Amino acid sequence: MNRRDFNSIMIGGLAASVLPRPRLSSQSQSDLRVNGDRINAHLAALSEFGKNPQGGVSRVAYSDADRSARARVMEWMRAAKLEPTIDYAGNIVGRRAGQNASLKPLVFGSHIDSVPSGGNYDGDVGTMSAIEVAQTLAEHGVATRHPIEVAIWQNEEGGLFGSRAVSGQLTAAELKTVSSSGKTVEEGIAFIGGDVAKLGQVKRRKGDIAGYIELHIEQGGKLAANKIDIGVVEGIVGIKRWDVTVTGFANHAGTTPMNERHDALLAASRFVEMVNRVVRSIPGGQVGTVGHIEAFPGAPNVIPGKVTCTLELRDLNDTKIDMMFARIAKEAKAIGGENGTQFAFSLIHVSEAAPSNPRMRAIISDAAKSLGLSSRDMPSGAGHDAQAIAQLAPMGMIFVPSIGGISHSPKEFSRPADITNGANVLLKAVIAADQALT
Amino acid sequence: MNRRDFNSIMIGGLAASVLPRPRLSSQSQSDLRVNGDRINAHLAALSEFGKNPQGGVSRVAYSDADRSARARVMEWMRAAKLEPTIDYAGNIVGRRAGQNASLKPLVFGSHIDSVPSGGNYDGDVGTMSAIEVAQTLAEHGVATRHPIEVAIWQNEEGGLFGSRAVSGQLTAAELKTVSSSGKTVEEGIAFIGGDVAKLGQVKRRKGDIAGYIELHIEQGGKLAANKIDIGVVEGIVGIKRWDVTVTGFANHAGTTPMNERHDALLAASRFVEMVNRVVRSIPGGQVGTVGHIEAFPGAPNVIPGKVTCTLELRDLNDTKIDMMFARIAKEAKAIGGENGTQFAFSLIHVSEAAPSNPRMRAIISDAAKSLGLSSRDMPSGAGHDAQAIAQLAPMGMIFVPSIGGISHSPKEFSRPADITNGANVLLKAVIAADQALT
Numbered sequence: 001m002n003r004r005d006f007n008s009i010m011i012g013g014l015a016a017s018v019l020p021r022p023r024l025s026s027q028s029q030s031d032l033r034v035n036g037d038r039i040n041a042h043l044a045a046l047s048e049f050g051k052n053p054q055g056g057v058s059r060v061a062y063s064d065a066d067r068s069a070r071a072r073v074m075e076w077m078r079a080a081k082l083e084p085t086i087d088y089a090g091n092i093v094g095r096r097a098g099q100n101a102s103l104k105p106l107v108f109g110s111h112i113d114s115v116p117s118g119g120n121y122d123g124d125v126g127t128m129s130a131i132e133v134a135q136t137l138a139e140h141g142v143a144t145r146h147p148i149e150v151a152i153w154q155n156e157e158g159g160l161f162g163s164r165a166v167s168g169q170l171t172a173a174e175l176k177t178v179s180s181s182g183k184t185v186e187e188g189i190a191f192i193g194g195d196v197a198k199l200g201q202v203k204r205r206k207g208d209i210a211g212y213i214e215l216h217i218e219q220g221g222k223l224a225a226n227k228i229d230i231g232v233v234e235g236i237v238g239i240k241r242w243d244v245t246v247t248g249f250a251n252h253a254g255t256t257p258m259n260e261r262h263d264a265l266l267a268a269s270r271f272v273e274m275v276n277r278v279v280r281s282i283p284g285g286q287v288g289t290v291g292h293i294e295a296f297p298g299a300p301n302v303i304p305g306k307v308t309c310t311l312e313l314r315d316l317n318d319t320k321i322d323m324m325f326a327r328i329a330k331e332a333k334a335i336g337g338e339n340g341t342q343f344a345f346s347l348i349h350v351s352e353a354a355p356s357n358p359r360m361r362a363i364i365s366d367a368a369k370s371l372g373l374s375s376r377d378m379p380s381g382a383g384h385d386a387q388a389i390a391q392l393a394p395m396g397m398i399f400v401p402s403i404g405g406i407s408h409s410p411k412e413f414s415r416p417a418d419i420t421n422g423a424n425v426l427l428k429a430v431i432a433a434d435q436a437l438t
Numbered sequence: 439m440n441r442r443d444f445n446s447i448m449i450g451g452l453a454a455s456v457l458p459r460p461r462l463s464s465q466s467q468s469d470l471r472v473n474g475d476r477i478n479a480h481l482a483a484l485s486e487f488g489k490n491p492q493g494g495v496s497r498v499a500y501s502d503a504d505r506s507a508r509a510r511v512m513e514w515m516r517a518a519k520l521e522p523t524i525d526y527a528g529n530i531v532g533r534r535a536g537q538n539a540s541l542k543p544l545v546f547g548s549h550i551d552s553v554p555s556g557g558n559y560d561g562d563v564g565t566m567s568a569i570e571v572a573q574t575l576a577e578h579g580v581a582t583r584h585p586i587e588v589a590i591w592q593n594e595e596g597g598l599f600g601s602r603a604v605s606g607q608l609t610a611a612e613l614k615t616v617s618s619s620g621k622t623v624e625e626g627i628a629f630i631g632g633d634v635a636k637l638g639q640v641k642r643r644k645g646d647i648a649g650y651i652e653l654h655i656e657q658g659g660k661l662a663a664n665k666i667d668i669g670v671v672e673g674i675v676g677i678k679r680w681d682v683t684v685t686g687f688a689n690h691a692g693t694t695p696m697n698e699r700h701d702a703l704l705a706a707s708r709f710v711e712m713v714n715r716v717v718r719s720i721p722g723g724q725v726g727t728v729g730h731i732e733a734f735p736g737a738p739n740v741i742p743g744k745v746t747c748t749l750e751l752r753d754l755n756d757t758k759i760d761m762m763f764a765r766i767a768k769e770a771k772a773i774g775g776e777n778g779t780q781f782a783f784s785l786i787h788v789s790e791a792a793p794s795n796p797r798m799r800a801i802i803s804d805a806a807k808s809l810g811l812s813s814r815d816m817p818s819g820a821g822h823d824a825q826a827i828a829q830l831a832p833m834g835m836i837f838v839p840s841i842g843g844i845s846h847s848p849k850e851f852s853r854p855a856d857i858t859n860g861a862n863v864l865l866k867a868v869i870a871a872d873q874a875l876t
């Protein structure tokens with residue numbers, strides 16, 4: 001591949017004389033459908049890259065499996081009449097020119113990297129559907145006003161590295177962090193064809209993108225449980241994450257009476273229970289999780305003198321997160337007071353809530369309706385590349401049902417028919433957004 | 439050193455004609471006192487072996503520091519007119535013949551191995567005091583009816599390996615376990631001069647030892663807090679230890695609503711709190727501890743699907759331990775029922791309660807009283823070599839105060855005057871037991 005930076009792709013474009021013209025009437029366009037069999041065949045083919053014997057894939061970013069899959073995906077892009085390039089951040093961008101060279105591109109896509117021991121739907125469904133939408137448009141000779149770009153963001157699972165390079169949120173320090181592949185992000189970007197020395201050129205400004213739409217599996221169980229076809233994402237929740245340290249006093253488990261202990265694990269256990277209670281005590285869809293815990297010294301016969309754990313809070317409303325944390329910190333202090341232990345919190349991650357664009361939400365809702373599909377508005381509890389691109393452009397997201405709400409697991413599953421529905425909604429939404437957006 | 443097995447040491451003995459005769463009257467014997475300065479000087483000298491820059495020692499069994507210290511201790515034994523040998527299990531036994539060659543030996547001693555980053559008193563106080571008692575007897579020409587043996591049991595901290603070899607409780611499988619030194623127990627025993635091939639010859643039977651007395655630091659804070667000089671140990675608590683597994687369902691922390699979670703860590707936290715509550719709800723000195731915990735997969739953004747932790751219960755009454763466990767297991771099942779998680783318990787360690795001998799307790803109490811020292815009966819919450827030897831002989835234990843109850847820590851401390859008091863009680867108790875026991 002020739003390597004071109006994202007901006008030059010965007011600013012460039014084919015001469016208007018060679019642009020395809022619309023060959024379908026409005027009526028015909030409303031009959032337009034993706035080839036669902038082809039999407040699901042591509043998903044099956046993609047699942048071979050990094051396949052695990054016990055099911056699912058380990059196709060972590062910057063692995064051999066990731067790089068091989070990316071090469072295959074670029075072939076599919078070419079078949080869809082997209083011109084794929086790799087930007088300096090390592091994102092794959094498949095571009096097709098629009099009728100109006102002065103318009104900014106309409107971008108849609110997702111990612112194909114997985115978590116370790118992940119599934120075959122997270123990211124893959126959105127990516128394969130985006131390519132399919134481009135192919136459907138090409139096969140039916142539908143020209144768009146805007147240039148279209150199918151984006152495959154690199155290392156979404158590690159922390160939206162590719163999309164945050166484009167939104168300008170990626171820091172130099174993050175490039176030195178070690179990814180799941182064992183490579184640093186910097187090494188990983190070089191491995192997949194990027195160039196960190198020129199990373200600054202990848203950054204886009206607000207208004208550089210006409211609009212962004214991402215199709216993704218829900219990763220929760222609400223759609224499937226309620227038999228709803230399509231989720232119209234209200235926004236991506238804000239996330240704050242803390243390292244929590246509980247300090248007590250380690251002592252001999254045999255000789256220290258129960259009433260003389262400063263047991264850090266007892267205090268940490270009351271903390272876990274309290275976090276659950278506080279988060280559930282407020283109406284709304286907020287969530288709070290303690291996912292990691294370790295007691296020191298960690299021997300069965302020593303009272304833990306120190307515990308480290310994590311706290312994560314998510315909500316569509318950043319203020320609500322701060323309000324919950326204030327209550328949790330206050331109650332933690334009281335818990336510590338009960339047995340002479342101290343709590344300390346260190347904020348390690350902040351991801352601000354990213355509301356979707358109301359116009360995009362209406363476009364997606366209407367698209368679903370026009371296809372006879374049921375839909376409901378819902379937040380995205382998971383992070384997505386869409387939240388980074390929402391910094392730059394009107395953003396919309398389409399969810400398809402995840403059976404049982406299982407995700408980041410080999411058991412992750414979305415029904416082929418639901419995937420095809422989602423891709424058709426994406427197709428309709430892209431066509432509508434192309435008309436609606438400037 | 440010549441290596442001799444423990445039984446042959448015990449059965450052997452010098453001809454009566456060369457035995458020392460008592461040279462002190464009863465009145466003079468009651469004035470007999472140990473040299474407290476010498477004990478504390480020996481403790482200071484011993485603290486150089488495995489000394490840590492930040493204080494305390496790491497003299498784990500089978501380390502170079504352990505072996506070097508053992509060589510030094512054998513020199514001190516010779517100065518105390520004891521004949522030190524290493525038995526096949528690696529225990530050091532310093533023997534002096536008694537007046538009556540038909541009597542079994544009166545054994546007293548402790549250990550000199552430490553935990554990693556341990557202190558200078560656990561084991562060391564009892565060992566240095568035992569040698570001092572022998573030296574005091576020798577210097578004052580006090581002959582005993584029984585042979586006396588000062589025993590320095592190897593690898594106490596790893597699990598009473600030396601004393602359990604003698605009581606016949608050590609299993610072949612345990613020899614393959616890796617000790618804190620990095621060596622297997624088998625390799626370690628060879629390293630310090632034992633011979634596992636002949637380990638069976640070390641085993642003694644009930645009645646092979648006339649009596650056993652061990653002086654040790656309390657390791658709890660009861661004596662110091664109540665300004666009591668001497669603890670008369672009622673027995674060594676029984677211990678049961680379980681591996682606990684809590685099984686829930688791992689899922690995405692952002693997309694799984696609070697009321698649809700099967701959070702194994704939330705259940706485990708309720709378990710930790712419940713264990714504390716159940717143990718404290720019953721009158722008595724029993725203790726219960728969860729010292730180790732781990733959540734899987736352990737990421738801040740994944741609801742834990744599995745938690746492993748430990749449970750340890752201790753009491754002087756084994757039945758009480760079983761009763762507490764039955765309540766804990768029942769309540770754990772209810773906790774699991776609340777959020778769809780399951781608890782499983784795997785018993786990994788059993789150490790039966792070892793009551794001390796009533797006659798030995800009276801001898802120790804009287805010894806303290808005769809010295810004008812205050813004493814109280816108390817359980818030992820920690821395990822000791824005495825519990826293994828209690829299988830074979832009447833056992834008594836003497837505790838001296840641990841300041842602040844701190845143990846297994848560089849901050850472990852017992853006052854020199856308290857140590858001297860303890861050694862004097864040991865001296866008087868050995869003399870009294872020599873008279874009282876057959």
